[in-house]
Amino acid sequence: MSSQSQSVRPGLSVVVAGGGTAGHIEPALAVADAVRRLDPGARITALGTPKGLETELVPKRGYDLELIPPAPLPRKPGKDLLATPYRLTRAVAATRKVLRRVEADVVVGFGGYVALPAYFAAGRRLPVLIHEANASAGIANKVGARWAERVLAAVPDCGLPGAEVVGMPVRAAIADLDRAGTRAAAREFFGLDPQAPTLLVFGGSQGAQQINEAVAGAAGALGAAGIGVLHAHGAKNTIAPVSPAGAPPYVAVPYLDRMDLAYAAADLVICRSGAMTVAEVTAAALPAIYVPLPHGNGEQRLNALPVVQAGAALLTDNADLTVEYVSREVPALLNDAGRLAAMAEAGAHTGHRDAAETVAAAALALAARFRAEQGGRR
Structure with missing residues (x-):
């Protein structure tokens, strides 16, 4: 077979799910930046919803943004809570389509209402890496942690059993x-x-x-x-x-x-x-x-x-x-x-300035292992 007819092996495909608020988006983008530094050939896709700040922040940082229907989790009983199963089912279905289209090798979630559909869409078919930013973990990460390959956290005792403390991913412009x-x-x-x-x-x-x-x-x-x-x-x-x-x-x-x-x-x-x-x-x-x-x-x-x-x-x-x-x-x-x-x-002398690289390296390792298990083919 000639070199021209051989298919080019695409780079690892990393999906980051951290939309909604800046507290979820910024660590996701810091990790995306670190993935780009560690593996310039990797494909990076950010998940978001039409209502989140990600519609402004993600394109400015030069990443592909895939929008899914919002599926917020109401804290109080009411009509919104009754509609949650339908909204979540719709968001999961849309996310599955995105994961297939970008040939995802790993999902990296940072909590919030964008992450939960991503965790369900990945299920046990794709490796999931979770990072919990807060001192008290949210519902999405508590659910996703049940089957995630690895769970990382910014601080100790965040409420996710077995979470490895790596610090908060911060963009290089501030970390350095x-x-x-x-x-x-x-x-x-x-x-x-x-x-x-x-x-x-x-x-x-x-x-x-x-x-x-x-x-x-x-x-x-x-x-x-x-x-x-x-x-x-x-x-x-x-x-x-x-x-x-x-x-x-x-x-x-x-x-x-x-x-x-x-x-x-x-x-x-x-x-x-x-x-x-x-x-x-x-x-x-x-x-x-x-x-x-x-x-x-x-x-x-x-x-x-x-x-x-x-x-x-x-x-x-x-x-x-x-x-x-x-x-x-x-x-x-x-x-x-x-x-x-x-x-x-x-x-x-407080904190972990290399947290973004640590999370990115963990994500790339999971993606590479998954790709190898698939025989390099999708």
Whole structure:
């Protein structure tokens, strides 16, 4: 048989399922990036739904996005719960078609309502690798873990028996960030004072009302203390900070596209404590004041506790984050160079900066084994 007539063996096909929220999408994309670095010939496909943030984030990162019908799992009884079996069946059927079309060799799930159909669609025919980002595992990963080949986790005791702790996958731009070396360029990028102590503020993609009101309300005190601010308030929100004349700039933006530069520009951050946020802030060795969401199952507090206990961050209840608190605590902390340095040092020795590569390598190993068991043919 001539070389021209021989079929070209396609690269390994990796499907990542982590749509819905940034907390699921970002680790999935960090692992996708690592797969691309480890095996440039691999085919990478992301699963998502038309309603998720993945429709914006995945194409920007250069990956194929396959959309399936949403199948959310309601937490309370009602019509939505009664419709769940139908929605899930439809989503699983659509996912099976995607897996066949891309000739998937492995499914890597990160939880959420995109992952559950992927786990059922893969079943025991395709290898499944699960990564749990949160300190308290969600329903999707608890279900999928029953037959997954491997289960990995960001932190210990996440609620998945036998999970191997590997840390949270973080994109290389942040895991490898040189804050000191990038600070000048980052502050110029955002129009911040090049020398002033700088506070970064954000509350997730939608913003956070309590954080917005407390920090914007403290703009006068922060400006009087010579502190600059970079504040992402959320696209649907507005703030009106008033700084004294001659104060460093208070830069308010709806959203931060360059989180790496935002972290590099800052000396301290006030933010929520979602698992992805804690992992990125810790990877950047940036001192933090975490303000967990005041509702839910308390997982945001659990996410932050190990970092707080290590001395890299502070933890403040949502109700306690007031104008008075920010006006008092932030200048005191930003003017204490020794304390900030100790917090940054503690952050630098906390976490797993190679988590994305670890998960990617595990996924590729499962995919290669599956391909070999199939005799290289599909």
